[in-house]
Each structure stands twice: as C-alpha cells, then as structure tokens.
Amino acid sequence: MSHPQGIPLLVPQLPDRLALQPFLDRIDLSRHYSNFGPLVQELEQRLATDYSTHASLPLEVVTVSSATAGLELALSSLELPPGSRVLVPALTFVASLTAILRAGHLPVICDIDPDNWLLTPDIADDCMRESDCQAVIAVATFGQAQDTRAWSAWQQRHGVRVIIDAAAAYGSQWVEAVDIPVVFSMHATKSLAAGEGGFVVTGQPGQRRMIKELSNFGINLSPDTDHPVGHLSYAGTNAKLSEYHAAVGLASLNSWQTQADLRHAVFLQYRETLQQACGDALIWQQGPAPAAPTTFSVRLGSSGRRSKLEQLCAVSRISTRRWYQPLLHQHAAKVGPIVHLPTPTAEAVSADLIGLPFFPMLTRGQMAEVSQHVAMAVTA
Ligand SMILES: Cc1ncc(COP(=O)(O)O)c(C=O)c1O
Structure with missing residues (x-):
C-alpha cells in the first residue's frame, strides 16, 4: 500500500x-x-x-x-x-x-x-x-x-x-x-x-x-x-x-548526539529490512556504518534492475536519486580540462548504484515499503 x-x-x-x-x-x-x-x-x-x-x-x-x-x-x-x-x-x-x-x-x-x-x-x-x-x-x-x-x-x-x-x-x-x-x-x-x-x-x-x-x-x-x-x-x-x-x-551541535543515534539506528534497521527482503542480491559499501548517515545508497547488481526500481518507485511516489552521477569525468566536457585515468570500478559501481529515501524519522512501514519495491526490482 x-x-x-x-x-x-x-x-x-x-x-x-x-x-x-x-x-x-x-x-x-x-x-x-x-x-x-x-x-x-x-x-x-x-x-x-x-x-x-x-x-x-x-x-x-x-x-x-x-x-x-x-x-x-x-x-x-x-x-x-x-x-x-x-x-x-x-x-x-x-x-x-x-x-x-x-x-x-x-x-x-x-x-x-x-x-x-x-x-x-x-x-x-x-x-x-x-x-x-x-x-x-x-x-x-x-x-x-x-x-x-x-x-x-x-x-x-x-x-x-x-x-x-x-x-x-x-x-x-x-x-x-x-x-x-x-x-x-x-x-x-x-x-x-x-x-x-x-x-x-x-x-x-x-x-x-x-x-x-x-x-x-x-x-x-x-x-x-x-x-x-x-x-x-x-x-x-x-x-x-x-x-x-x-x-x-x-x-545543532547541542542536539547532535540524539540525532546521530537515531540516524545510525534507522540506517541499521533499514539495511536489515532490505537484506531480509532481498537476500544476497544487494551489494553494500564495505566498512563500519557511519555514525550519523545522511544518505542511503546500495548497488542493485545490474543497471536493468536499477531502471526497473526507478520505474516502480516513480509509480508509488518513492523518491530515489543516482547519487554522485554522472561521474566526475562525465561532467568534464563543459568544465574541463581534466585528466581521466581508467575508472572501471567507478563505472561499474555507478551503473547500478541507487540512493533510497533516508531521514531520521523514516518509519518501519516506509522501510518495508521501499524494501518491497527493491525486492520486486531485483527478483524481476
Ligand atoms: C563529497 C562532497 N563534497 C562537497 C560537498 C559540498 O558541500 P557544501 O554543500 O557544504 O558546499 C558535498 C555535498 O553534499 C559532498 O557530498
């Protein structure tokens, strides 16, 4: 719903x-x-x-x-x-x-x-x-x-x-x-x-x-x-x-710790909800969960799955964002000069990376709804 x-x-x-x-x-x-x-x-x-x-x-x-x-x-x-x-x-x-x-x-x-x-x-x-x-x-x-x-x-x-x-x-x-x-x-x-x-x-x-x-x-x-x-x-x-x-x-500094704890807890809960819904299909950034995350990104395994998710989310009015895309060198035609070294990993990550809704007041119901959409996209 x-x-x-x-x-x-x-x-x-x-x-x-x-x-x-x-x-x-x-x-x-x-x-x-x-x-x-x-x-x-x-x-x-x-x-x-x-x-x-x-x-x-x-x-x-x-x-x-x-x-x-x-x-x-x-x-x-x-x-x-x-x-x-x-x-x-x-x-x-x-x-x-x-x-x-x-x-x-x-x-x-x-x-x-x-x-x-x-x-x-x-x-x-x-x-x-x-x-x-x-x-x-x-x-x-x-x-x-x-x-x-x-x-x-x-x-x-x-x-x-x-x-x-x-x-x-x-x-x-x-x-x-x-x-x-x-x-x-x-x-x-x-x-x-x-x-x-x-x-x-x-x-x-x-x-x-x-x-x-x-x-x-x-x-x-x-x-x-x-x-x-x-x-x-x-x-x-x-x-x-x-x-x-x-x-x-x-x-902000006075209330930061309370907000950070909330952001951190929501981040972990969200990840777990997505894991349960999608299993091994998702690829996560490795390393400790940030103390006070401000965005939430995950790789879906293929660009086709990402397009599918974007279509599904558009219908349900769930906002997503391809964070940090285009990649820097793809902006260069207008703002160069630049030197571009080989970037195969960045290209691969950017092909299926998606930013999902994330904010401290995200509810468990909203997490579940996003997770259902992601599950539909990665199992299609
Ligand atoms: C990696 C990175 N660098 C720089 C900035 C720019 O920060 P500001 O908006 O304070 O200029 C951002 C903004 O999100 C960012 O993600």
Missing part, C-alpha cells in the same frame, strides 16, 4: 526556533552579525576541542560558508603552482571537482576501491605511476571515513599534499593525523546542519590562518607578519560564516 504523499528522498531536520532562541538573543545583544563574531568563535572552539580529543596533537578549526569553499581554500592554502595536478576520485559530488578547477588546478580523475568505494592510498600509489600529481583530494564517500594515518604516511612517502573531503562524514571522520586537513559541510542536509556552512580541521596553525584570511578577501589579519594588517596578502574571496549560521550550527 503506497502512501498518498509518497516517500521523500531526504527530510532535513534543523533545530527549531526554541533551540535557536538563546543564540539569537546573544546576537541581538552583541550586534555582531558576521566577521568572526563570538558565536563563530565558540563553534570553532567546541569543534576543535572535540577533534583534538581524537588526535595525538591539538587541532584547530576554521569555519567557512560551505564545504565547497572550504575545499577550494584548503587547496589554495597549499600554494601549489597554477595548473598543478590534483588527484580526485570519479565517484564524488561535483564540488570536489569544481574546487580544484576554481583553485586553478588540473583535476586528475581516478578510480575507487571496489569494496569501500573510496579513493585509497593504494589506488593513489598506482595513479602516481601514471600521472605525477601534486595534491590529492580523497573523499569520505557517503560518510565512510578515510584513514588519515594511512594518508599521512602516503603524503610523507610521496611528498604530495592530501586533503580529505569529508563533507558528509561529520561524526564518522576523525582527524587522527594532524598533517591532513579535513573539510566538513554544515549544509541543511547534513547531520550537523547550519543551513549552509562548512569548516576545515587542521593541525597546522599557519594553514588555519591562511584559510581564514582567504575567506576574508585575502586581507592580512595577523600583526606578527612583516605585511601590514588590513592589506591584501592573497586574492581571496568572501567565504565567512555569519553569526546566524553559527547560531544554527551551535544549536
């Missing part, structure tokens, strides 16, 4: 106005609305404390207006020569690609691991033999954490800088290796949501300062350099997080 309203793909769940009230009161009182105000500072401090407890050395946090801006500025902070080659996996959101192009570099699009669907250090080793890259953006795809210690060892071995795009991995991705900057999103669809926003976690104070200055037009903010404060140090942009967004981020 299908729901008359159908089942949406995502239902963002941000703090309500009561949860926001104390933070909005503080803004009214301070009359500080942007430009690194007290709420932005508090958010950065709280996040830095959390991340530092999972690392061997203290970590710092700099907020930005989005993860996309964070990726671009983190890349700019590496001060690579223009046109440097940056390795990036084919299966990711377009922002991983646009950040490289907007930073003035050449994306080198590569394959992913067949089990966890990530660009791993081993794959990057192979890619370096084919195309000498000067940086890597490794992605914590669908919230699956990257191994920062392994990337740190890889970075030291190759002398090539690594950035992790963990836009959708808040709560799963920690930063154990302090020499690997990690970028997170606080978009409305993420588990730590500010509406829009992002932040970069880094163990390098110089890098934090540079990203902060780049987010503030490139103006020098530091009195302890030989360049005058208030003068441009770089051609930056305006990517600051406003106090209003920080207010939502702080309120």
